[in-house]
Amino acid sequence: MAEALRVGIAGLGTVGASVARVLRDKATELTRQCGRDIVITAVSARDRKRDRGLDLGDATWFDDPVKLAQAADIDAFVELIGGEEGPARSSVKAALEAGRHVVTANKALLAKHGVALAEIAEKKGVLLNYEAAVAGGIPVIKTMREAMAGNSVTRVFGILNGTCNYILTRMEAEGISFDACLEDAQRLGYAEADPTFDIEGHDTAHKLSILTSLAFGTRIAANDIYMEGISNITQADIRAAGDLGYRIKLLGVAQRTESGIEQRVHPTMVPTASVIAQVHGVTNAVAIETDILGELLLSGPGAGGNATASAVIGDIADIAKSRPGFQHGPVFGRPAKELKPYKKAQMRSHAGGYFIRLTVHDRIGVFAAIAKRMADNDISLESIVQHAVSGEAAAQKTVILVTHETTEAAVRKAVDGVTKDDHLTDKPQVIRIERAG
Ligand SMILES: NC(=O)c1ccc[n+]([C@@H]2O[C@H](COP(=O)([O-])OP(=O)(O)OC[C@H]3O[C@@H](n4cnc5c(N)ncnc54)[C@H](OP(=O)(O)O)[C@@H]3O)[C@@H](O)[C@H]2O)c1
Numbered sequence: 001m002a003e004a005l006r007v008g009i010a011g012l013g014t015v016g017a018s019v020a021r022v023l024r025d026k027a028t029e030l031t032r033q034c035g036r037d038i039v040i041t042a043v044s045a046r047d048r049k050r051d052r053g054l055d056l057g058d059a060t061w062f063d064d065p066v067k068l069a070q071a072a073d074i075d076a077f078v079e080l081i082g083g084e085e086g087p088a089r090s091s092v093k094a095a096l097e098a099g100r101h102v103v104t105a106n107k108a109l110l111a112k113h114g115v116a117l118a119e120i121a122e123k124k125g126v127l128l129n130y131e132a133a134v135a136g137g138i139p140v141i142k143t144m145r146e147a148m149a150g151n152s153v154t155r156v157f158g159i160l161n162g163t164c165n166y167i168l169t170r171m172e173a174e175g176i177s178f179d180a181c182l183e184d185a186q187r188l189g190y191a192e193a194d195p196t197f198d199i200e201g202h203d204t205a206h207k208l209s210i211l212t213s214l215a216f217g218t219r220i221a222a223n224d225i226y227m228e229g230i231s232n233i234t235q236a237d238i239r240a241a242g243d244l245g246y247r248i249k250l251l252g253v254a255q256r257t258e259s260g261i262e263q264r265v266h267p268t269m270v271p272t273a274s275v276i277a278q279v280h281g282v283t284n285a286v287a288i289e290t291d292i293l294g295e296l297l298l299s300g301p302g303a304g305g306n307a308t309a310s311a312v313i314g315d316i317a318d319i320a321k322s323r324p325g326f327q328h329g330p331v332f333g334r335p336a337k338e339l340k341p342y343k344k345a346q347m348r349s350h351a352g353g354y355f356i357r358l359t360v361h362d363r364i365g366v367f368a369a370i371a372k373r374m375a376d377n378d379i380s381l382e383s384i385v386q387h388a389v390s391g392e393a394a395a396q397k398t399v400i401l402v403t404h405e406t407t408e409a410a411v412r413k414a415v416d417g418v419t420k421d422d423h424l425t426d427k428p429q430v431i432r433i434e435r436a437g
Contacts, residue, residue, distance in 0.1 A: 004037035005320040006073055008100075010065035010091055011080030012045040015105055015132070017052050018305035019078065019312045024055070030313070034320035044068045069095035076101040076319045078312065084108040096120040096128065101322075103315040105132035105308055111206040111222035114213070115339060118331035127322065128331045129315035134207045135160055135284040137307030138300045139314065144214045144288065145333050151290035153215035155255035157434065160207040162282030162302045163191045163198040164230050164250040168267075169280045172238050172247065178231060190282055200229035201250065201265040208252035208263060211286070212342075215254060216261050217334045221342035228266035237429055240357060240400050241269050244383070247277040251434060260343035262350060267431055269355050274436040287436070295437050348409035353382070353433035355402055356411070358418060359426035362388070362395035366423045370399055373417040377410040379403050396425050402433070 007023070009016055023030070023038055031037050044062040045052075062068035069077045069091040077095035079102065081088045088109050095102050097120060104110070110117070110133055121128035131141045135158065144153075159165050167181040182199070185191035197203050209222035230250050241248050246269035254263045270277045275297050279285040284302025289295045301307035322328065332339060360366050367386060374381055382402040389396040403411065415428050 002036040004039045005034070005316070006039055006041040006075045007078060007316060008042035008044075008062075008068045008071060008074035008076070009040055009078045009080065010044040010062075010068055010087070011082065012043060012052050012054070013080065014305045015308045015312065016045070016078075016080035017054055018309035019080065020054050020056065022306070022309050022313055023316070026313075030317060030320075034317050036320055038316060038320050041073050042068050042071050065091035066094045069100065070098045074100060076103060076316060078102075078316065079104040079106060079109075080312070082106055082108070084112040089113055092117060093120065096124055096126060099124050099126055101127040101129070101319045103129045103312055103319070105130070105312055107133040107203070107206040107210065111209045111220060114210065114220050114332070115336050118336035121331055122336055125328065127319055127328050129318060130210070131315050132308045132311035134210050135286055135298075135300075136302040136304065137310045138284055138286060138298050138302065139311065140211070140286045140288075140298055141214065142314070143296070143298065144211070145329065148288070148290060148293065151292045153256075153288060153290050155253070155289045156211050156215045156286065157251050157253040157255075157436075158211075158286035159249055159276065159279050159284050160204045160252050160286070160302065161198050161201075161250060162284060163195065164204070165279065165284070166190050166282045167199070168230060168233070168238075168248055168250065171233070171235065172242070175235060177235065178233060199231055201227040204250060204252040204265045205263075208254055208265060211252075212254040212261060212263055213332045213339065215288070216256060217332075217338075217340055218261060218342040219339045220332075221263070221344070224263065224342060224344045226264040226266070226347045230267050232427075232429070233267050234429075236398065237355075237357060237431065240398075241355065241431075242272070244269075244355070244400075244402060245272050246270060246355070246433065247272050248431065249276065249279075253434065257345040257349070259349060260345035262345040262347070264347065264350070269431050269433045270436040276436045297437075348407065348412070350408040350432075351405055352435070353403055353405055354411050355400070355431045355433055356415065357429040358399045358401075358424060359389065360397055360399055360423045361425055362397045366397070367399065369421055369423060370401070370418055373414045373421070374401065374403070376417070377406075377414040379406045379410050379414055
């Protein structure tokens with residue numbers, strides 16, 4: 001049998017401890033699958049004394065993950081610390097430069113420095129595997145990088161943040177407010193004490209930027225993503241969406257357009273009957289559309305110690321199965337030096353259908369004025385309905401419009417016009433509608 005693969009793990013928190021546990025519990029099975037043993041020879045975390053419920057055997061402890069990354073007795077370095085800079089970045093860079101294979105679950109690091117790190121990995125001829133960085137346990141990276149060779153991707157989109165999907169699912173199922181759902185999510189450990197990163201879309205954007213690079217062969221551009229979170233979604237939106245045959249999801253969407261690549265993260269209405277609309281709670285899903293395959297939807301657990309460990313261990317096993325001298329495939333599907341610069345499509349030209357909810361004064365002429373603003377901007381309406389606002393003393397109405405395909409620019413201009421007409425009693429709500437199978 002070949003020599004054992006010696007693994008160093010930096011970070012023994014939720015994911016790191018699960019990885020260490022599964023590597024131990026499934027050692028025999030993994031040896032059978034990989035044709036060699038996988039042994040943890042070194043570990044690093046902040047607090048050496050913390051009881052992690054783990055027997056780390058003879059693994060050498062390192063206070064400094066960079067030193068671990070450079071240690072002579074490891075073949076693969078597993079980074080499970082987190083963060084786009086600091087010890088995560090310096091240790092991954094050190095490991096690659098020392099010619100060690102790297103596995104990481106760190107989307108923030110890859111979104112910011114992924115291309116630079118890929119260049120080092122490719123120069124050194126080592127693997128940089130990151131399956132767990134996008135959609136946790138769902139093997140989407142492997143699917144796009146390996147199983148879809150020869151396919152040209154036209155669109156990739158998904159539910160990439162379990163916290164947001166949990167909140168939207170409960171808002172719909174139980175009719176409760178965004179704030180009440182968020183509080184519950186925090187109590188149950190599905191949301192961080194500071195939930196901004198999740199609910200405002202940053203986490204989804206990080207993951208989307210990695211998928212965009214894989215899908216379209218462009219350099220990662222995580223700062224060039226149009227982003228709206230879910231904090232302004234109300235029960236009125238959820239109910240109106242349901243009445244119209246839609247469900248609201250926070251989607252990350254990347255697609256090729258005539259003016260470049262569009263990357264956007266925002267609440268989206270998807271048809272209730274579509275497969276992605278059936279993805280509930282903390283579950284994640286990624287849909288990939290290609291010229292050869294058509295549409296593929298992968299769904300499953302997007303976070304949690306064991307689910308994430310499953311993806312990390314798959315990456316470690318790939319390293320164990322690789323052989324010296326074997327030419328590894330490029331990190332982002334094409335050689336990092338050949339990734340094209342990202343050309344951003346103008347969001348104002350995004351074409352699709354829109355849901356518009358307006359709360360207006362109940363007075364003569366308002367309905368007609370709204371319809372005129374739409375017509376003036378060449379917006380064709382699929383439906384326009386008005387309802388009385390219940391429980392309000394002041395005379396107000398809700399007007400709900402669903403447009404046929406039109407542009408972002410036209411919708412914004414029309415809504416600005418309605419706002420200037422001084423008919424609104426509340427902020428207008430605009431939600432994009434996405435075609436989904
Ligand atoms: N949790 C998930 O469900 C999930 C899902 C997908 C991807 N990820 C990604 O996986 C990574 C790890 O996440 P996690 O949830 O496991 O985080 P975590 O529970 O906070 O664990 C972080 C670990 O890093 C260690 N650490 C922090 N600073 C360090 C330093 N300077 N030197 C050495 N060790 C240090 C901590 O040590 P102490 O234990 O001593 O404090 C801890 O063991 C992140 O990149 C995250 O985005 C997580």
